[in-house]
Structures are given as structure tokens and as C-alpha cells.
Amino acid sequence: MTSGDPVQPPRRVDRAGIVIAALLAATAAVLVWDARGLQSTAMYGMGPEAMPVVVASGLALLAIGNFVDALRGSLPARESADPVPVVLILVGLALLIAIIGFGGGFILATSALFVTTSAAFGRRAILVDSVIAIVMSTLIYLAFDRLLTLSLPTGPLERLL
Amino acid sequence: MMDTFAALAHGMAVAVQPMNLLYALIGVFLGTAVGVLPGIGPALTVALLLPVTYKLDPGGSLIMFAGIYYGGMYGGSTTAILINTPGESASMATALEGNKMAKAGRGGPALATSAIGSFVAGTIATIGLAFLAPWLVDFAVRFGPEDYFALMCVAFVTVSATFGDSPIRGLTSLFIGLTLGLVGIDKLTGQARLAFGVPELLDGVEVTTLAVGLFAVGEALYVASRRHHTEEKLEPVRGSLWMTKEDWKRSWKPWLRGTMFGFPIGALPAGGAEIPTFLSYSTEKRLTKHPEEFGKGAIEGVAGPEAANNASAAGTLVPLLTLGLPTSATAAMMLAGFQQYGLNPGPLLFAERPDLVWGLIASLFIANCMLLVLNLPLVGLWVRLLAIPQPWLYAGILVFATMGTIAAKPSMVELSMLAGFGVLGFLMRRFDFPIAPVVVGLILGPIAESQLRRALAISLGDPVTLVQSPISATLLAVALIALLAPFMLKGLGRFKANED
Numbered sequence: 083m084t085s086g087d088p089v090q091p092p093r094r095v096d097r098a099g100i101v102i103a104a105l106l107a108a109t110a111a112v113l114v115w116d117a118r119g120l121q122s123t124a125m126y127g128m129g130p131e132a133m134p135v136v137v138a139s140g141l142a143l144l145a146i147g148n149f150v151d152a153l154r155g156s157l158p159a160r161e162s163a164d165p166v167p168v169v170l171i172l173v174g175l176a177l178l179i180a181i182i183g184f185g186g187g188f189i190l191a192t193s194a195l196f197v198t199t200s201a202a203f204g205r206r207a208i209l210v211d212s213v214i215a216i217v218m219s220t221l222i223y224l225a226f227d228r229l230l231t232l233s234l235p236t237g238p239l240e241r242l243l
Numbered sequence: 244m245m246d247t248f249a250a251l252a253h254g255m256a257v258a259v260q261p262m263n264l265l266y267a268l269i270g271v272f273l274g275t276a277v278g279v280l281p282g283i284g285p286a287l288t289v290a291l292l293l294p295v296t297y298k299l300d301p302g303g304s305l306i307m308f309a310g311i312y313y314g315g316m317y318g319g320s321t322t323a324i325l326i327n328t329p330g331e332s333a334s335m336a337t338a339l340e341g342n343k344m345a346k347a348g349r350g351g352p353a354l355a356t357s358a359i360g361s362f363v364a365g366t367i368a369t370i371g372l373a374f375l376a377p378w379l380v381d382f383a384v385r386f387g388p389e390d391y392f393a394l395m396c397v398a399f400v401t402v403s404a405t406f407g408d409s410p411i412r413g414l415t416s417l418f419i420g421l422t423l424g425l426v427g428i429d430k431l432t433g434q435a436r437l438a439f440g441v442p443e444l445l446d447g448v449e450v451t452t453l454a455v456g457l458f459a460v461g462e463a464l465y466v467a468s469r470r471h472h473t474e475e476k477l478e479p480v481r482g483s484l485w486m487t488k489e490d491w492k493r494s495w496k497p498w499l500r501g502t503m504f505g506f507p508i509g510a511l512p513a514g515g516a517e518i519p520t521f522l523s524y525s526t527e528k529r530l531t532k533h534p535e536e537f538g539k540g541a542i543e544g545v546a547g548p549e550a551a552n553n554a555s556a557a558g559t560l561v562p563l564l565t566l567g568l569p570t571s572a573t574a575a576m577m578l579a580g581f582q583q584y585g586l587n588p589g590p591l592l593f594a595e596r597p598d599l600v601w602g603l604i605a606s607l608f609i610a611n612c613m614l615l616v617l618n619l620p621l622v623g624l625w626v627r628l629l630a631i632p633q634p635w636l637y638a639g640i641l642v643f644a645t646m647g648t649i650a651a652k653p654s655m656v657e658l659s660m661l662a663g664f665g666v667l668g669f670l671m672r673r674f675d676f677p678i679a680p681v682v683v684g685l686i687l688g689p690i691a692e693s694q695l696r697r698a699l700a701i702s703l704g705d706p707v708t709l710v711q712s713p714i715s716a717t718l719l720a721v722a723l724i725a726l727l728a729p730f731m732l733k734g735l736g737r738f739k740a741n742e743d
Contacts, residue, residue, distance in 0.1 A: 098674065106415065109422060113437070120434050127699030130429040133692045134436060137425060140418045147411040158408075158675040167467035168669065171641070175460070175662040178645060183655040188646075195645060196638040202467045203634035214635070219642065226650065230298055234646075235653045 099152025106145035113138035167202035174198030187237020192219040251373050254601025258609055263306050266299070267606050270307035271613045274314020279321050279625045280636060282466060284334075285556070286572035286679075287458040288315030291640075293451050293580060294647040301584040302599055308580050309606040310613070312573065313365060316556055317614050320357045320549055321625050324350060325478050333516035333552045336524040340537070340544030342478065347540050351484035354622055356494045356542055357549040359486075362615040363495075364502040364550035368557030369607045371506050372564075376593070376604070379565040383590045389698035389709050391566075393718035395691040398512045398568055400725045403680035410729040412676045419667075420684020423448045430689075431696060443656035450579040452648055453685055454572070456661045457678050459644035461668015463637045468669070470633075479626075484619060494546040497527050501550030509558020512570045516555040523547035557607065564588050564600060568687070572679035575686050 113134045122129030151157060174195040181191035196215035197208060205211055216239075223240060226232045234240075257263065273295065277288045292311050296304035323334040324341035337357060344353040386394070403417035404410035426437040427447030438444040486494065504519040504526070527543040528534065537544055560577075562568040567589040569575040581588050586596070593600050618625075631639075648661050671678055702708035710716040 102415075102674065106418075113422065113425070116437050116439075120429075120436065121432075127702075127704045128696050130432050130434050130436060133695075134425055137418060137421045137688075140414070141422065144411060144415045144418055148415060151409075151411060160673060160675075161469060163468040163673065164471055165468070167470060168464050171464055171467055172662065172666070174641070175645075175658075175665070179655050179658045179662065182649065182653060182658060188649060191649075192642045192645065196642050199463065199467075199638035199641050200634040203470060203637055205632075205634040211634075211638075215638070215642075218639070222642070222646065226646075230295070232294070232297060232650045234649060 094155045096152040096155050096157045099148060099157050103145045103149035103152060106141050106148060110138040110141035110145065113141065170202035171199050174202070181237070182235050185235075185237055187240045188223050188234040189216060189219045189239045190237055191235075192222070247374055247377055250377070250597060250601045251605060253598065254603075254605035255608075257302065257598050257602035258306060258605035263303060263602070263606070264609070266303045266307040267310045267609050268613060270310020271314040271610050271617060272310075274311035275318040275321075275614070275618065275621075275625065276314075276628060277311075278315035278318025279628050280318075280631075280640065281322050281326055281629065282462050283315075283640070284319055284458070284573075285312060285315035286454065286576050286682075287462075288312075288318070289573060289576040289580065290451055290454040290458065291643055291647060293576075293583070294650045296580070297583070297650070301586060302602055304584070305580065305599060305603045306606040308577060309603055310610040312556070312577065313361075313553075313607065313610045313614055315573075316553055317358065317361060317618050318625065320361070320552070321354060321618075321622070322629065324353045324357065324545070325626065325629060333520050333555075335517075336520045336548035337545055337552070339524070340541050343538070343540030344542065344545065345478035349540060349542075350478055352486045352490050352542060353540075353545050355484060355486045355619060356490060356546045358615060358618045360494065360498040360501065360546045360550040361553040362611055363498045364505060364552075364554040365557055365611040366608065367499075367502050368506040368509075368554040369604065369611070371510075372557055372561055372607075373604055375510065375561055376565050376600075379561065380590045380593045383566055386566075386590075386714065387698065387712060388694040388701065389712050390714040390718065392691055392694040392698060393709070393715035393722065394512070394566065394568060395687050395694070396722040397718050397725065398562075398570055398683070398687060399680075399691070400722045401512055402570060402683050403677070404726055404729055408675070408677075410726075412674075413680055416671065416676045416678065416680040417684045420681035421688040423453065423681070424685045424688030424692075430693065441656060443652075443654055447689075448660070448685060449652070449657070450575070450582070450682065450686055451651070452657060452661050453664050454576055454579070454682050455644045455647055456664025457668035457671070457681060458572075459640055460661065460665025461672060461678070463641055463644075464665060464669035465672040466633075466637065468673070484622065490542055493531075493533075493542050497523070497543045497547035498550040500526060501547040501552075502554040505551035505554030505556075506558045509555030509570075510561040511558075512562050512568055516552045516559075516571070519551040519555045520548040523551040560607075564603075565590065565593070567690070569683060572682050575679070575682045578686055 117131040117134035120131040122131055177194040178191045181194060193215035197211050200211045223234055226234055273292055274288055277283060277291055278285060289311055296307055319334050320337050323338035324345050327338050327342035341353045344350060399417055403413035426444055428435050428445050435445055501523040504523045508519045524544055524547060527547040528537050531541060531543050533541060559571050559574045562570055563574045563577060567587055569578045586592060648657055668678060698708055
């Protein structure tokens, strides 16, 4: 700690907490906006628009609660986080989604995710990992396709099998 | 009484059919193998293995589920003891003492007391389930929609607010889940809510997509983000696997006491196994003749909490099977397993498909026995699974996690939702929001809404109906007290802190 007043420990406003509160408030607003487009056809009782409004009110109250917690700085302490591996895994997921979406097939898609995740956890042997990934996902593909007869997306590699 | 025996015998007859025994065995094996992987708790084990059961008939798949459920729990305690990475907070007490025992070269007896204790507790608790369930079902058939709604309010509050670190953060998680539960077509009027014109959203948010995203993808992102902090060390199992006479003497009472804590608390809609495990831990610490060993590897500190953990897992099946009320993330995943066959647990299921329900309960006994026989001899295999290098382990977990979604719904929207929930899970871990209430909110939110709307439609829109039924009035009062209690207690605590 710094050389602050020992009696009054410094309580900093938690910026992340403010962002969380703002997101909750925004979600509440979206709920109300969406509920306005619904027609209440129920003769008695609640229509479909009632529950979103209830949930939105709850979210709004919780946004205030989280905001107060953030102002007080009374959120639990956080350890430092390294953003690079997180971004790498997200890139892997984006690759997977793109490959599946554009017909690249299951094996290529999951292999891409495997290699990026493994790199995010500190592996640098991309070639070795790629071989492992392709062999593994081919085996998974065969097991699911032939044994469990579940259809997984096919691409150029799957058509060779 | 006799009815229960007859029903259970019938269930046994279903469960011992060779095909069903095989399903149970596969379930137990897969459950342990996945549950043993560090950072994977029983809820995620069930979620990851759901696709494996897609093509089975409901009976066989639920039996496999029972095996996966118990197997995942056994696997989790093995990990807690050998590398001090509890996959869930309920294994924390086990990790506390068990890992110390493993470090002192007593890993074998720690694994043994946890396996045998889980068996004892699981068996007693399953008997409790078998006898309590028909009684509760008799009670529950009289429930009107307003009573169900009130019961769900109790579950919402206890799962999110009452027992967590912060009621505000717990309720925030719950309301995120409730919001997600609103997505899709409103069943009563056919109008789309929160779909934003995306056709894939009309069916609502898939429970497995949410659970796998929050638990698996979220966990992988979280572990990756803090890889630079610590490197967990795997303790080799040295020395004998078997417990000495002294170990047995010190273990059997904690097993029974742990069961007594675990089953009732699990059976109440109070959510989670953390409370009974910590109650059991502190009780054993107080009663032990070897207080000096606590914190350094006391066998009572493994035996009691492990028994409590397993007993409460069987306990959570009581509200799940009789009322359709999931009170833990794992129970929520089990409910998702039922729902994929269009089955809704509750009093009706007991009446309509007794073979299914009692077959499942009987399979719990069988899975428990299989685990006792399999777990200790195969411990070498499980240890080898634990030794998989972290990069490959998490890469593999992510491949399996996405595979479930790819097999169920290979659309870009669904996969993007999986990734989005992964980011949500990562942020919730980072900012210390509990995850289970999101899953419970997603599952129970729509059910609570439809019960409430049904109740109000019957009463011609008069909200007084909610407090006219004595059952629902009592339950709503309980929910209100459970909601306000943590705030009041916190006020008292602050008051005390100001005094000294």
C-alpha cells in the first residue's frame, strides 16, 4: 500500500464496476424497448410484455446496487490478467466459426481452435500441434459420423474420408 | 413403504438389463475421465457429455447420465486431492486436507477414504431419495400453479442471494439468466421476444450452449488469462493405496456425519453443496482427537466433506425429480438432459413413466457400486489423465466444448453465442459473480413465468390468488425472508464492526 492515511484506507472508485452497472442498465433499457413492441392479447392476467418489464426493473435496481458497490470500491480484489492469451483463444473461436460458416468442415475448424488455444497456453510448436489436432479431430469426426451417426459439418477434408 | 420397495425393485429390474448396465458403465467411465480433468466440475462434465447421449433412447441415456453424474463427482475429488485444483467450490474442503495428505505421501488413503466415503454417503442418500420422493410427489400433486411459482421464487432467492458472498452479485447473475430465458417465442401468444429478427433466436437460448460457454469456454479463457500466476503441481501417489485400521477408525463417523449434513441440505431447495461440505469440515475439526493434524492433512477433513458432497448431490435430485426444480448447476444440466427428450421431471413423470424414474434411481445405486470397484484400481489411469500438459488439455477441452454445439446446431449464430457466453463466463469469473444462478435463471425463468401467468389467468387476473393458497403464501414469505436476511445480517455485521 502507499503512504496514505492509515486510519482511512484509500477506497478507489472501481471503473470496471461502473461499466458493469452501465451494461446492466442498458440491458434493462433494451428489455423495455423490446417489450413495447409486444401486444397484450391476454384477456385476464399478464400478457407477454409483463415479465420483461419485471426483469428490467430488477436489472435496473441491480445496476444501482452494482454502481454503489463500485463507488465504494468494495468489489473483491482482482489479480492482474494477461490479455494476449484471451485474445488468441477468441481468434481461435472466430476462426472456427468462420471455417464452419464457409463450409471448411469440422476437421479444419476444430484444428484451428486447437492450435490457437494451445499457443495461448504457451506452446510454440505450431507444426507439431497442427498434426496432433488434425489427427485428433479426424478420429473424433469418424467416431461421431460412423459410430454415433451424428452428422458433423463436412468440408474438403471430410469428403476424402 | 411397500410401494417404494416394489417401485425400487421394478427400477432395479430395468437397471440390470445388460444394455443398461453397459450404459451405466460407459457413463461412470466417461464421467470419471472428464471429471478428473482439472477445472472441470460435475456440471460441465454432464454438459460436455450430453451430445454422446443424443442418439440413445431416454431410458438408456438417463441411466448413462446417472453414471456420468456420480463419475464426475469422483473424478473431481481425485483432482482436488492430487493437484489442489478443486473443479467446484464443494471440493474445496477436500482439497484443503486431501492435498496436504498427498504431499505427505498419504495420497492413497486420502483417495480411498474419499471413494469409500462417497460410496457410503451416495448409497444412504439414494435410499433417502427413494423414500422421500414418493412422499413429496404425493404432496406436490396438490400444488397449483401459484404454489409452483412461489416455490420457484424460493429457489431463485436461495440459489442466488442467501448463501453467496454478495447478494447483489448473486442476484445480478440470476437476472442475467432470467433475461436470457426471455429470448424466443412466447409460448402463450406466439410473439417473439428479444429475438431482434434473428431466426435462430426464436427457439430461445439453448441450456447446453449457455452452460458449456460459461463453464468450459469461460474457464479456459480465465485460466489462460492468469497462467503467469501459478503453476499447479501434480502430487504422485506414493505408498499404499489402502487405508490402515487407524484410518478406518477415523473415517467412518465423519462419513456418516457428512451424509447427515449433505442429504437434508441438498434436498432443500437451498442450492449447492458448499454449505454441507464446510459444515462437515468445521464439525470434524471440532470433534477430532487429532486437532493438530488439521490444516496439515487430517483424514477426517477428507472423509467428512467428501461424504457431505456426495450426499448433497443425491439430495438435489429430490427436488429435481419430484418438483422439476434444479437447485444446482449440475441439477440444471440433468434437467436439460431430461428436456432433450421432452420429459419434464415432476409428479407427473412419476405417474406416467415410473420405469424411467425408478430405473434412474436404481442406476444411481449401481453407478455407485461400479465407481467403488473401478475408481481405486484405475487410479493410475486417472493420474495419467491429470498429467496431460496444460496447452493440450485446454485445447482439447475447447474442441470438445464446441463439438457439442457443432453436433447439435452447426450454425454461425449458435457458435457465436457459445463464444459470447464464454466471454461472459470469463468476465463473471474475473469480477467474482457466481455462475450457477445464470443457468438456473435460464431454465426456471420461463417455467416460473408460465406458472404465474396460468395462476393469474385462472384467478381472472386477481393477484391476491398468490397469497390465498397457504402453500404459496408460506413459500413466498420464506423467499422474502431468504432475500432480506443477508442484507440484514450484513447490516448487523457492519454495526458490530463499527462498535469495536
